[in-house]
Amino acid sequence: MIVRKRLTVQNTIAVIVALIFLVVVLFSFSFIGRRPGAGEQFIRQGVEDTGAVNIVAAIYLNYRLFDTIFEILVFALAVIGVRFHLHAIKDKRPRLKEALFISESHIVRVAGDLLAPVVALIGLFLIVTGHLAPGGGFSGGALLGTVILLLAVARGGERVGRRLNEDVVDRLEQIFLVSIIALSALSPLFGRPFFANFFPLGEPGRLLSGGWILLYNLLIGGKVFIGIWVMMYCFIRHRGDV
Amino acid sequence: MEWLNGVTIGVVLFVIGLLALMLRRDLIVKLLGLGLINTSVILCLISLGYYTRGVAPIITGKPGQIYIDPLPQALVLSAIVINLAILALSLVFVMILVERYHTTDSVKIAQQVEQERSHDQEHIR
Amino acid sequence: MTQLLLPVLFFITGALVLLWPRRAQLITLVAVLSSGVLVVMLAARFFDYGPISYTIGGWPAKMGIELYFDEIGLYFSALAVVLGLAVITYLWNRRMKSHFYLLFNFLFGSIYTLIFAYDLFNIFVAMEFLTLISFLLIGYPRRPYQIWAGLKYLLLSAIGMGMYLLGVAVLYYHTGALNLGIIAELVGGELTSGRMTCGLAPQYEAWVIVSSALLVTGLAVRAGIFLFSMWLPDAYSFSSPVVAALLAGLSTKMAGIILIRLAAVFPIDSVLLILGCITGILGGLYAIFSHELRRIISFSALAQVGYLLIGLGVGREAGITGGMLHLVAHGLIISLLFLAGGTAIAAVGGGSVSLLNAKRAVIPPLARLSLLIGLLALGGFPWLPPFVGRALLSGGIESGWLKAVVSLISLTGVIAIVRLLPVGYISDRNSPFFSRDSLPESLSFVVLLLPILFFFPLVRLAGIEINLGDNLIKPSMILISGILLWHLVIKERITGTLPKGILKLDWAIISLVAGFSIIYLLIGLL
Numbered sequence: 054m055i056v057r058k059r060l061t062v063q064n065t066i067a068v069i070v071a072l073i074f075l076v077v078v079l080f081s082f083s084f085i086g087r088r089p090g091a092g093e094q095f096i097r098q099g100v101e102d103t104g105a106v107n108i109v110a111a112i113y114l115n116y117r118l119f120d121t122i123f124e125i126l127v128f129a130l131a132v133i134g135v136r137f138h139l140h141a142i143k144d145k146r147p148r149l150k151e152a153l154f155i156s157e158s159h160i161v162r163v164a165g166d167l168l169a170p171v172v173a174l175i176g177l178f179l180i181v182t183g184h185l186a187p188g189g190g191f192s193g194g195a196l197l198g199t200v201i202l203l204l205a206v207a208r209g210g211e212r213v214g215r216r217l218n219e220d221v222v223d224r225l226e227q228i229f230l231v232s233i234i235a236l237s238a239l240s241p242l243f244g245r246p247f248f249a250n251f252f253p254l255g256e257p258g259r260l261l262s263g264g265w266i267l268l269y270n271l272l273i274g275g276k277v278f279i280g281i282w283v284m285m286y287c288f289i290r291h292r293g294d295v
Numbered sequence: 296m297e298w299l300n301g302v303t304i305g306v307v308l309f310v311i312g313l314l315a316l317m318l319r320r321d322l323i324v325k326l327l328g329l330g331l332i333n334t335s336v337i338l339c340l341i342s343l344g345y346y347t348r349g350v351a352p353i354i355t356g357k358p359g360q361i362y363i364d365p366l367p368q369a370l371v372l373s374a375i376v377i378n379l380a381i382l383a384l385s386l387v388f389v390m391i392l393v394e395r396y397h398t399t400d401s402v403k404i405a406q407q408v409e410q411e412r413s414h415d416q417e418h419i420r
Numbered sequence: 421m422t423q424l425l426l427p428v429l430f431f432i433t434g435a436l437v438l439l440w441p442r443r444a445q446l447i448t449l450v451a452v453l454s455s456g457v458l459v460v461m462l463a464a465r466f467f468d469y470g471p472i473s474y475t476i477g478g479w480p481a482k483m484g485i486e487l488y489f490d491e492i493g494l495y496f497s498a499l500a501v502v503l504g505l506a507v508i509t510y511l512w513n514r515r516m517k518s519h520f521y522l523l524f525n526f527l528f529g530s531i532y533t534l535i536f537a538y539d540l541f542n543i544f545v546a547m548e549f550l551t552l553i554s555f556l557l558i559g560y561p562r563r564p565y566q567i568w569a570g571l572k573y574l575l576l577s578a579i580g581m582g583m584y585l586l587g588v589a590v591l592y593y594h595t596g597a598l599n600l601g602i603i604a605e606l607v608g609g610e611l612t613s614g615r616m617t618c619g620l621a622p623q624y625e626a627w628v629i630v631s632s633a634l635l636v637t638g639l640a641v642r643a644g645i646f647l648f649s650m651w652l653p654d655a656y657s658f659s660s661p662v663v664a665a666l667l668a669g670l671s672t673k674m675a676g677i678i679l680i681r682l683a684a685v686f687p688i689d690s691v692l693l694i695l696g697c698i699t700g701i702l703g704g705l706y707a708i709f710s711h712e713l714r715r716i717i718s719f720s721a722l723a724q725v726g727y728l729l730i731g732l733g734v735g736r737e738a739g740i741t742g743g744m745l746h747l748v749a750h751g752l753i754i755s756l757l758f759l760a761g762g763t764a765i766a767a768v769g770g771g772s773v774s775l776l777n778a779k780r781a782v783i784p785p786l787a788r789l790s791l792l793i794g795l796l797a798l799g800g801f802p803w804l805p806p807f808v809g810r811a812l813l814s815g816g817i818e819s820g821w822l823k824a825v826v827s828l829i830s831l832t833g834v835i836a837i838v839r840l841l842p843v844g845y846i847s848d849r850n851s852p853f854f855s856r857d858s859l860p861e862s863l864s865f866v867v868l869l870l871p872i873l874f875f876f877p878l879v880r881l882a883g884i885e886i887n888l889g890d891n892l893i894k895p896s897m898i899l900i901s902g903i904l905l906w907h908l909v910i911k912e913r914i915t916g917t918l919p920k921g922i923l924k925l926d927w928a929i930i931s932l933v934a935g936f937s938i939i940y941l942l943i944g945l946l
Binding site: 064067068070071072074075078079082092095096099100106107108109111112113117120121123124127128130131134135138139141142185186187189191257284291 | 302303306307309310313314317318344351352353354355362364365366368369370372373375376377379380383384387388390391394
């Protein structure tokens with residue numbers, strides 16, 4: 054029965070088409086594994102140009118900052134869209150009595166309480182050392198967002214959500230967004246072209262180095278942290294629970 | 296085992312994602328396929344910039360090290376966020392449709408949408 | 421030239437709309453007006469000194485992101501300014517949520533980026549941003565069919581952009597660059613290094629073929645080409661008129677711009693030619709067999725992309741300029757049609773052709789006039805905008821069968837619109853041309869009608885030579901024969917519809933993936 058249902062013309066064609074795609078792409082990818090010298094201009098000049106030891110951060114927040122602005126806007130748009138459209142669905146927010154009832158087991162709660170500060174610290178560390186080591190605003194911010202998710206799992210989403218004043222959170226998020234865009238437009242005031250760093254570069258390898266990368270990482274981290282929480286809170290509310 | 300690298304696996308995953316999008320009628324599975332497609336492209340990008348004995352592009356000043364290409368890694372960061380945004384927004388739209396029609400079957404949803412539209416004269420505004 | 425950072429202006433105003441939702445309309449108007457000033461400054465500089473290149477942050481082009489302003493930038497940023505003004509005035513009396521204006525600002529930011537973009541990854545990011553904005557705009561009034569159309573759009577274009585990114589990855593691996601200029605040198609260097617002499621191209625390395633096939637497929641989904649972007653008819657005809665105008669007039673045209681830029685770099689002429697013929701003829705046929713105003717306009721939009729592709733495929737300068745001008749002209753026309761059509765449908769109470777024709781007296785006169793002019797322009801009426809591009813285009817075509825195909829596409833376009841022409845027939849002269857309630861709407865029609873009516877002199881002003889007299893006969897012949905054909909032969913025979921299966925989500929995805937293989941084979945073989 055099931056087999057007969059699946060062997061339709063459409064599915065056969067789909068499989069054939071996908072296989073052709075696979076063969077075509079695989080056999081024309083002349084991938085030989087190693088191509089030294091790619092991106093060497095960044096390796097050579099990156100530290101000197103930007104003062105950041107982590108070249109990925111240097112590219113991400115200096116050479117290709119314009120792309121990053123888009124990326125932040127995409128993220129902001131996702132948050133705005135989720136919030137706008139979820140209002141169309143009936144709000145399934147449980148009543149206060151239900152919300153305060155903790156359904157999870159004791160172990161989850163204690164483990165959540167124990168883990169949350171540690172994860173939060175790691176997130177902050179990733180944000181602050183984004184220009185020295187792997188990390189940066191997005192990964193750190195996402196980690197901070199998961200801290201609140203952890204708390205929400207342990208104590209119920211509604212209880213955590215009530216703690217954070219929605220208006221303040223919204224305002225903060227908007228301010229982060231505006232300052233991220235505006236910071237790049239401030240450069241001409243300091244005699245530099247738009248989207249060029251105007252902070253002192255500092256000594257590479259120190260915490261206070263890399264020009265505005267640190268500041269940008271902090272702003273992006275805050276934005277992503279709040280954004281992820283707002284998105285998750287919307288989903289939690291319309292699903293009823295975590 | 297030369298052929299078994301990130302790029303090959305990435306392309307295979309891409310095709311699996313395409314198959315999920317073409318063969319399955321469930322919208323949630325379709326979204327999973329979409330996520331798989333985007334992630335496989337990210338895998339391809341990362342592996343294309345990787346050398347077998349390369350080091351992460353964090354300049355330590357030690358001589359004789361080969362750093363891997365930093366640019367694809369910076370690009371991947373943007374691609375990941377875009378992936379997240381697409382999945383989140385499409386999930387919201389799927390939620391709205393499910394709320395209305397109580398099914399995730401794309402064919403049934405399409406039929407009901409068509410019916411509703413032909414009955415609904417309101418769409419003109 | 422820091423004026424090229426015009427997109428950032430819209431991002432800042434978008435963020436300001438977030439902060440002050442009550443002033444959203446005013447902020448947006450200021451943004452559109454100041455973008456107009458900046459575009460004029462850029463154009464003045466372009467006419468004096470030629471193309472403008474600007475690398476963001478002052479880095480070298482190999483490391484940073486380059487923005488580039490040339491003819492494409494000139495025409496399309498002018499189009500964007502006009503459309504922005506028209507839509508803002510159209511909405512002046514309506515209470516839109518600030519959410520809409522936020523999306524509007526971001527939409528223009530990404531559109532200006534795409535007009536100026538010269539870096540493949542920057543194009544990807546801006547394109548994805550544009551996808552998400554258009555998706556939210558389609559679903560903005562939250563009706564279920566709009567949500568479904570938006571979801572279809574998002575799924576298809578996300579697959580397409582996945583393919584595009586895969587193509588960028590292959591290209592980056594082999595050339596080590598993302599900047600189109602540098603890639604052009606590298607690919608072109610291979611072209612001239614002696615291995616190729618004839619027009620056939622098995623001599624390309626496999627990676628050039630596969631990466632250009634991936635890029636073209638990805639963009640074809642966004643550009644509105646038959647087989648690839650089957651999200652288009654639903655998205656255009658179900659979304660609200662303003663959104664449809666923005667989507668059809670600007671958002672979809674952006675992929676066309678990128679295709680123009682890519683066609684100068686990669687060996688994709690013949691593929692584009694064949695895709696152009698397919699989309700032109702099939703889109704025209706589907707338009708003939710549709711019975712609703714917005715459906716007809718949507719399918720004819722698919723057909724009109726054919727001209728651009730054929731122009732790019734011909735490869736001569738006349739062909740490319742013609743295709744490009746046709747794209748701009750079509751952007752103006754289709755947004756006028758969607759806006760005026762929206763007003764007309766709202767007045768009549770339904771979108772079907774018979775209803776519109778029967779109740780045409782209810783439609784406000786200016787909307788009726790705009791509809792008539794837009795429809796005539798779609799049919800290639802001499803002097804009106806699309807005529808200019810087509811005249812240039814057919815000047816660039818030499819082979820006989822291609823001329824036949826272009827005439828056939830024009831003919832289907834005429835046949836599709838003939839039955840709507842009675843809408844423009846003015847039966848009573850009593851209704852006032854301007855009324856107080858509809859003043860913003862009328863003003864927006866005027867904003868769009870002015871460049872449409874003066875398109876020909878404007879193009880001449882920009883320095884493109886077209887002889888009006890030589891090109892008068894053929895379009896008029898096609899127009900007249902189309903009208904005659906409709907009334908004498910076809911009118912009674914069109915009852916059914918063409919198969920709608922291809923508009924379904926699954927088949928749309930299958931045809932998209934199959935289309936990739938077709939493109940790959942064509943690039944490899946031709």
